[in-house]
Amino acid sequence: MLTQMPRFVGANRPSLPIALFDSQQVYAIEQDWFAQGYSSFALMQQAAWQMTQYIITLNPCYSSSINPKKPLTASKYQEVSRQPRACVWVGHGNNGGDGWLIAYYLQQVGWHVQVITVGINKSSNNVKDDDTSGDDASGFTSDALRAQRIALADHCVYQRFEDYCCSASEEAGKESDDFYCADDQRLLQADVYIDAIFGIGLTRAPTGVYKKAIKAVNHHAKQTGALVVAVDVPSGLVASTGQVYQRLAIQADVTLCLIARKFGLHTKDGMDYAGEVIDVPLIPYNSTTHETKPIATLLVDAQPLSPRRQNSYKGSYGHVLIIGGNRVDGSQGMGGAAILSTASAMATGAGKITVACHQAFHGALLTSMPDAMTLDLHDVEGVSQLIEEVSVIAIGMGLGRDTKSEKIFIRYLQAIMQHGKSIVIDADGLYHLAGLRKNSHELVAQLRDYSQKYLVCLTPHSGEAAMLLDKEVDSIESNRLLAIQQCADAYGGNWVLKGAGSLVLAQSNVYVSAVGNAGMASAGMGDVLSGVIAGLLAQRDLSAEQRSLQQAVLIHGLAGDMLVNQQSNDVDNNTGSQRHLLVGQRGLQAQDMPAAIRHVMQLMTI
Numbered sequence: 001m002l003t004q005m006p007r008f009v010g011a012n013r014p015s016l017p018i019a020l021f022d023s024q025q026v027y028a029i030e031q032d033w034f035a036q037g038y039s040s041f042a043l044m045q046q047a048a049w050q051m052t053q054y055i056i057t058l059n060p061c062y063s064s065s066i067n068p069k070k071p072l073t074a075s076k077y078q079e080v081s082r083q084p085r086a087c088v089w090v091g092h093g094n095n096g097g098d099g100w101l102i103a104y105y106l107q108q109v110g111w112h113v114q115v116i117t118v119g120i121n122k123s124s125n126n127v128k129d130d131d132t133s134g135d136d137a138s139g140f141t142s143d144a145l146r147a148q149r150i151a152l153a154d155h156c157v158y159q160r161f162e163d164y165c166c167s168a169s170e171e172a173g174k175e176s177d178d179f180y181c182a183d184d185q186r187l188l189q190a191d192v193y194i195d196a197i198f199g200i201g202l203t204r205a206p207t208g209v210y211k212k213a214i215k216a217v218n219h220h221a222k223q224t225g226a227l228v229v230a231v232d233v234p235s236g237l238v239a240s241t242g243q244v245y246q247r248l249a250i251q252a253d254v255t256l257c258l259i260a261r262k263f264g265l266h267t268k269d270g271m272d273y274a275g276e277v278i279d280v281p282l283i284p285y286n287s288t289t290h291e292t293k294p295i296a297t298l299l300v301d302a303q304p305l306s307p308r309r310q311n312s313y314k315g316s317y318g319h320v321l322i323i324g325g326n327r328v329d330g331s332q333g334m335g336g337a338a339i340l341s342t343a344s345a346m347a348t349g350a351g352k353i354t355v356a357c358h359q360a361f362h363g364a365l366l367t368s369m370p371d372a373m374t375l376d377l378h379d380v381e382g383v384s385q386l387i388e389e390v391s392v393i394a395i396g397m398g399l400g401r402d403t404k405s406e407k408i409f410i411r412y413l414q415a416i417m418q419h420g421k422s423i424v425i426d427a428d429g430l431y432h433l434a435g436l437r438k439n440s441h442e443l444v445a446q447l448r449d450y451s452q453k454y455l456v457c458l459t460p461h462s463g464e465a466a467m468l469l470d471k472e473v474d475s476i477e478s479n480r481l482l483a484i485q486q487c488a489d490a491y492g493g494n495w496v497l498k499g500a501g502s503l504v505l506a507q508s509n510v511y512v513s514a515v516g517n518a519g520m521a522s523a524g525m526g527d528v529l530s531g532v533i534a535g536l537l538a539q540r541d542l543s544a545e546q547r548s549l550q551q552a553v554l555i556h557g558l559a560g561d562m563l564v565n566q567q568s569n570d571v572d573n574n575t576g577s578q579r580h581l582l583v584g585q586r587g588l589q590a591q592d593m594p595a596a597i598r599h600v601m602q603l604m605t606i
C-alpha cells in the first residue's frame with residue numbers, strides 16, 4: 001500500500017485549480033465526443049491502455065526498481081524479477097469493461113492476471129464471437145461485452161465471485177455479509193488489486209454480492225498489503241456527492257480518474273476512500289467552449305500574498321471587531337471562542353483588533369493578547385458606535401443562544417447593515433439567524449438584500465446548515481453542494497460549508513478546499529476560521545483574490561496541515577542524531593493554529 005502523501009505548503013505543491021464535475025456532466029462530455037463521430041469502444045480501449053501504463057509504474061515492485069534513491073537489494077531484485085500479479089474485480093457496467101481490457105493488456109505485457117466477476121450471470125461469460133449487438137439482459141453494455149470477449153479470447157483466467165463467495169458462506173454454515181476467506185486458493189495473491197466493479201454509474205447502496213465483494217477486496221488487500229487501484233471512482237463512492245453508503249466502499253490507494261475530475265472524490269467520504277487521484281483525461285475539454293461547465297473548482301493552494309509597503313501604518317491593514325465570547329447567567333461561558341478568533345485574525349496581519357466580549361473574559365483576553373482592545377459585549381451603545389468605525393465585523397463565536405444574546409445579535413446586525421460593513425457570521429450568530437428565518441423575521445430578507453451590495457460571509461458546519469435550512473443533518477451531508485446553494489438562496493451572501501473538503505460558495509462560484517485534515521475536527525477550529533476570514537478581509541492592501549473567502553479557507557487548512565506534518569528538531573541523546581517526530585492529527589488544538597497561520601502567511605508572501 002502507498003503511505004499517505006505528505007502535503008506541503010508553497011512551491012512544491014501542485015498549485016493549479018482543478019475543474020470538478022458530477023457524473024451526469026461526465027456522461028454529457030462523453031456523449032458530445034461520441035456525437036462528433038468517435039467510437040465509445042475506442043474510448044474504452046484508450047482508457048484501459050492508459051490506465052495499464054499507470055498500473056505498471058504503480059506496481060510496488062516496479063516502482064522500487066526505478067527509484068534511484070532506493071538501490072535494489074538481492075532479495076528485492078528477486079522480487080522485482082518475478083512476474084507481477086494483478087487481480088481485477090469487474091462489475092457488469094462499462095467500468096467493468098475497463099477492467100476486462102486492463103486485464104487483457106496486463107496479460108499482454110506479461111503479468112499474471114486473474115479476473116473476478118461480480119454480479120455477472122454465468123450466461124454472460126463466453127460470449128459468442130459475432131455478438132456485437134446492444135446491451136444484454138444481464139445489464140452488460142455492448143462495450144463491456146466486447147471488452148470481456150477480447151480478454152477471454154486471450155485466455156484471461158476468471159472466477160465468478162458468486163461461486164467463490166457461495167462456497168465460503170457454506171463453509172461458514174450460513175449466509176452472511178461478512179464475506180472473506182483469506183487463504184482461499186482460488187484467489188490470486190496479487191501485488192495489485194484493481195477495482196472495476198462500479199464507476200460513475202453507481203445509483204444506490206451496494207447490497208448482496210456487491211457488498212460482499214467490496215468487503216472482500218478491502219479485506220484481502222489489507223491482509224496482503226497489495227496496492228489497490230480504483231478505475232475512475234472507488235466502488236461504493238457516489239461520484240457526484242462524495243457519499244459512501246453505510247461506510248462501505250473500496251479503500252483505494254490510487255484512483256485513476258477518467259475524462260474529468262469527479263466532485264465526489266474531494267469532499268465528504270471521497271477523501272477517505274479515493275487515495276491519490278491521478279487524471280486520465282482522454283477527451284480534450286475546453287471550459288470556455290464546451291457546453292458542460294464544471295460544478296466546482298478544487299483549490300489546492302492559496303494565492304501568493306503581496307508584501308506590505310514600507311510606507312504604511314496600522315490603519316493601512318484594517319480594524320477587526322470580534323463580537324462573541326459571552327457568559328450566559330450561571331455558565332462558565334465561551335470566552336475562548338472570541339480569544340481564538342482574535343488570535344487568528346491577528347495572525348493574518350490585521351492592523352487593529354477590538355473584542356466585544358463578556359467583561360468576565362477581558363482579563364484572560366488581555367493576558368494572552370495585550371495587543372487587542374476590549375469592550376463589554378453588553379455595552380450596546382459602545383459596540384454600536386464602534387461598528388461604525390471598524391472595517392470588518394465577525395459575530396457569533398460563543399455569543400450564546402439565550403434570548404438576551406438573540407437581542408444583541410439583532411441589534412448589532414442592524415447596526416452593521418446601517419453602516420455598510422463587511423461581516424462574518426458564525427456559530428451562535430447562525431443559530432439566531434436560523435431562528436429569525438423560522439419566525440419570518442424581516443432581518444433575514446434585509447440581510448439577503450444587503451448581501452447584494454456588501455460582503456456577507458456565513459460559515460456553518462453541516463449541523464448549523466441543517467438548522468439554517470430546517471432539515472436533518474443527513475440530508476445536508478448526502479448532498480453538500482445542494483445544501484450550500486440552498487443556504488445562499490435563502491439568506492444571500494457568500495458561504496463556507498465546513499468539513500472534510502470544505503465547500504466555498506462565493507460570487508456564485510463553488511470551490512472545494514483540498515487542504516485541511518481530520519486533526520482539525522476539534523473544538524474551536526471554526527472560531528479560528530472566522531478570525532482568519534475577518535483578518536484577511538480587513539487588509540485592503542491585498543487584492544480581492546488574496547483576501548477572498550476561499551483564500552481564508554485555504555490558509556486555515558494549510559495551517560492545520562502544517563501542524564500535523566511538522567517535524568521537531570529533537571536530538572537523540574544516545575546517538576546525537578536528529579530525531580524527526582511527526583506531530584499527528586490526534587491532539588491538534590485550535591490554540592496551536594495562530595502560530596501556524598502566521599507561518600503560512602509568511603510562506604505565501606512573495
Ligand SMILES: NC(=O)C1=CN([C@@H]2O[C@H](COP(=O)(O)OP(=O)(O)OC[C@H]3O[C@@H](n4cnc5c(N)ncnc54)[C@H](OP(=O)(O)O)[C@@H]3O)[C@@H](O)[C@H]2O)[C@@H](O)CC1
Pocket residue numbers: 030040041043044047091092093094095096098139141143197198199200201202203204205206207210231232233258
Ligand atoms: N464507453 C464509455 O462510455 C466509457 C465509459 N467509461 C467507464 O464507464 C464507467 C461508467 O459506466 P456505466 O455507466 O456502465 O456505469 P458503471 O459504474 O460501470 O456500472 C453501473 C451499473 O451498475 C448498476 N448499478 C448501479 N448501482 C448499483 C448497485 N448499488 N447495485 C447493483 N447495480 C448497480 C447500474 O444499472 P442500474 O441497475 O442502476 O440500472 C449500471 O448498469 C465509467 O466510470 C468509466 O469507468 C470509460 O471506459 C470511458 C469510456
Ligand SMILES: Nc1ncnc2c1ncn2[C@@H]1O[C@H](COP(=O)(O)OP(=O)(O)O)[C@@H](O)[C@H]1O
Pocket residue numbers: 427460461497498499500501502515516517518519520521522523524525526527528529556
Ligand atoms: N476532517 C476535516 N478535514 C478538513 N477540515 C476539517 C475537518 N474537520 C474539521 N475541519 C475544519 O475545522 C473547522 C471546524 O469548525 P467547527 O466545526 O465550526 O468547529 P468549532 O465549532 O468547534 O469552532 C472547519 O473549518 C472545518 O472545515
